Each structure stands twice: as C-alpha cells, then as structure tokens.
Amino acid sequence: MEAHEKGFFTEANSVEVVTGRNKNAKDARLKAVMEVITRKLHEAVKEIEPTQDEWFEAILFLTRTGQLSTEWRQEFILLSDVLGVSMLVDAINNRKPSGASESTVLGPFHIADAPELPMGANICLDQKGEDMFIHGRIFDTEGKPIADAVLDVWQANDEGFYDVQQKGIQPDFNLRGVFRTGADGRYWFRAVKPKFYPIPADGTVGKLLDALGRHPYRPAHLHYILKADGFETLTTHIFDPDDPYINSDAVFGVKESLLAEFKRVDDPTRAKDLEFAGPFWEVEHDFVLARG
C-alpha cells in the first residue's frame, strides 16, 4: 500500500489524498466542485511555490477582504469583479443565441423599486449634467418588436455617482426609471450623459489594483435589465465608446457589442421638442431578447 492510499500526504499525491476524503460527501455537486477547487488550488500552489511568508500574506489578504465586507460593501464581489471571475460567471450563465443582445455584470447599484415612468420621462431629477436623449427598439431574434417589454435603467450622474451613494445630495431615484414598450417595441427617455467612476478603492482590492499598476475606473455606462414574458431576462450595459477607460474597465464589463453611439446634436428645433435648453447627446440603441 502506498502512502497516499493510507491517507498520508505526499507532495506528488496531494490532490488525490485531499479529495479522497470526500467519499461520503452529502451532496454530489459539492463533491464535484470541491474536487475541481482542490485540484486547481494545488496546481496553483505547485506552480507558484509560495514561501511561508507569501502564504501568510495571502491568508491575511483574504481575511481582511472578508472583514471589509458589510451590509453596504462586498469586498469579495469586488475581488471577483477585478479578477474577471464575475464576468466569466456571467458569460457562462448567459450564452445567447446568435443575434441576441449580450449581457454584462449587474453591479451593486440596482434597486428593485424604481418608479415606472411614461415613455419620454426625464430620469434626471436634479438638472445637473449634459442632456441626453435615448431611444431604440426591443426585438426578438426574428426582428419582431416586443410589446410590453419592461426596461429598467439606472446610471451614474455626470460626476460618476449613483443616487444611493449620495443620499441627501441627489434626489431619491435620480437617474433611474422603469419603462414599458407598446406594440412597436419602442422605448425613449431623457437623462444626462453618464461619467466614468472608480470602484471602491480604499480596501484590499484597491491596494491590489494599485500594486498591479491598474486603475479602479469603469468607463461611462448605462445599466439595463430587460424583461418580457416568454423571453430570457437580459442584464446588460451600454457604454460610451469615447470614454478614456473604454479599453480598461476595472471589472471587464465591456464587450464590443455593448458599445453604443453617443452623438452630439446641435438642433434647436429638436432640442425644443425635447424640452432641452441647447445641444444634447443622442443615443440610439436597439436590444434583442432571446426566447426563454
């Protein structure tokens, strides 16, 4: 009988010895997951060959990351985000049929009870920022408009803050709204041009980014959740392709297909129709939902 068959640890048989203990796992999925985690963890340790001090540094990093998390902050989600794990899980769970709009991360700033508004409403409640008109259509993969599709939109203001980050400064529900399409699948509303913003950078994740020579910024975007009966719910963003951080989103949320066009419009008649005082931004963007 060899050492590892007796349950004794050897460097060469480390994975087999550890996963061999899970024979009586209560849950087959957990057992399978732990087999992969153990194997990949041991592969990583064998490739890195950490010193005892490096191992302990990693232990402290993980501990502090857990301890930084509160009801209002989740530093491990942030870590998952900046390592591309959140986007990978999103990708795996949202493989779309050809032609459907792609998903991206939800982010921490969605709230469930934003008000349903009539088409055309201005979701900017404090008149700060550059006016923006957004419109488009919601289709199925055969190009037919979807009626009664619900579009839930939220965005940061022109200083890069969400309303929930600036309670008392921004009005409640500023730059949030829920819209419902008619038979033509069209949506349209007014807002202000969003700005890039940093993810929280004062914790362990911020320090890691800094040590890696990475900045904490997300390029300007609007968040959407699109729902319609008979279709898969789509959680996504649209991005400003001219944002300085468009090629280096700290959380890897950008995909080619999520780049929208932000056009500057200087047309007094259209501005007047939209009740804007002067030139404004126009974004036209269509979405395609997959049947669910």
Added chain:
Amino acid sequence: MEAHEKGFFTEANSVEVVTGRNKNAKDARLKAVMEVITRKLHEAVKEIEPTQDEWFEAILFLTRTGQLSTEWRQEFILLSDVLGVSMLVDAINNRKPSGASESTVLGPFHIADAPELPMGANICLDQKGEDMFIHGRIFDTEGKPIADAVLDVWQANDEGFYDVQQKGIQPDFNLRGVFRTGADGRYWFRAVKPKFYPIPADGTVGKLLDALGRHPYRPAHLHYILKADGFETLTTHIFDPDDPYINSDAVFGVKESLLAEFKRVDDPTRAKDLEFAGPFWEVEHDFVLARG
C-alpha cells in the same frame, strides 16, 4: 484588432484579458503570482460552470470565513489546512536531503516562551493522563550526534486540549518544554500520552467538512521544533500509529516517517526509576537534521 486586444472581455480570452492589465505591476513576483492565480481561477470556473447562486454562495463562504477570524482564531488558515494547502506549502519549503527527518505543519498552539528544562523533566504538570517516557537522539545526516541541539516540544493532554485552550484548568506551560542536548545528542523527558482532538468545527470550515462527510479530528501527536547551529530548523510532529484517526488527519499532517512507536511497558523497576506509579508508555524516536 481582436476584442481581447482592445481589453474587451470574451469567455475564450478571459485569462489573457485580465492578466494583460498587469503590464505595469510594481512587483515582478506579484505579477507572476497573479498570472497563475488568475489562470487557475478561470480554469476552475470554466470547469465548474457555477450558477449565479453557487457563485454567490462561494462569495458568502469566503466573506464569513474572513469575518470569523479574530486575534485568537484564524479560519482561513484552517481552510488552508483542511484543503491540504498548508501541508503543500510546508512540503515545498522543506524539501529535505535524503535521510533527514521530514517536516509537518506548525499548528496554532506553539508558544515562544516555554521554559527550558533539564533532561528527564516531566512536562505534565497536573498528573492527569497515562505516563509516558520519551527519548531518542538527534543526528546529522552522517549519523553523528548533534550537541547543543534545542528540542522544543508541546502536546495536547489526554483529553485533547492544549494548555492555552484551558487557561485556569490546566497549569500554564502544561505539556510544553525546551530541552538541550549534550555531546551525545540524546534527549529524554516525561509526559503523558496525547489524545486526538478536533480542529475548531463551529465555523465555515467545520460546516464544509461536515457537508463533505469529513470529521474534524487530528490523530494524537507531539509537536516539535528542533534547532541547532549550522542546521535547518525542523518543525514536525510524531504521531501515534494506533490512533483511530491516523489515516484521516483533518489537516493532512501525517507522513509515514512521522509515525512513532508507542510501547506499553509494565516493568516496576523501570517505572520506579522514572518515578511513575505503574505501567507507562515508552516512545523512542530519533531525529535527523539537515545542514543549513
């Protein structure tokens, strides 16, 4: 230019996109380590294909593991222990020349200021448990005795508790001692037979072990740190091969070469010499230190 060259995330190029951001890392070692961690993490996620709920369960597990850690408890070290990572780091950092005694994990119960005692001292200060006489020699790899070698020993009592876990119940420094060899490299002292004990099982790690059908016990052992000028310090255990958990140490500390022999001795003359009241356990075990 392809998507990932623009910094845009794709499932296929996820590792390249994420590690590509570390070009300006401030530290080459950190950069190399994060390359491995990111790659193995993405490999694991791609193989597991976690649902969003499973991903969130993992986030909460890690968060709670960090939050359980205090000055007195380190749940992430415990996690590292039960996944065999601590033993793997130990193995990588303590590859010994042929013939030298093998190392194992330090564990959380060593204290730096245990008293130096004369050879033969009884480290059991409360007369509880079965008497044990331990002796042996400390050699170099050529078989020459090492003089002035310092042997630091600590162990749990016959109920499976260390003194520091039972302050006020066990005397301070119970079952701890530091001994120094003479020219013959011999050591000898008296103690009590140790017992198996559980690692702390009331936290996230305990729940994980339970879900995996694993017990939290470590087989009975004595801890040693052996130091001598000109030699590598050896942190190790010796184990009772008849312990019920000898083939399933919760932290994988057991190695074939660390099994000692615990002999029951019923010899009134020898017992009297050792100031034992009756039959006792005898453990003879030699150590070999590698030149450092």
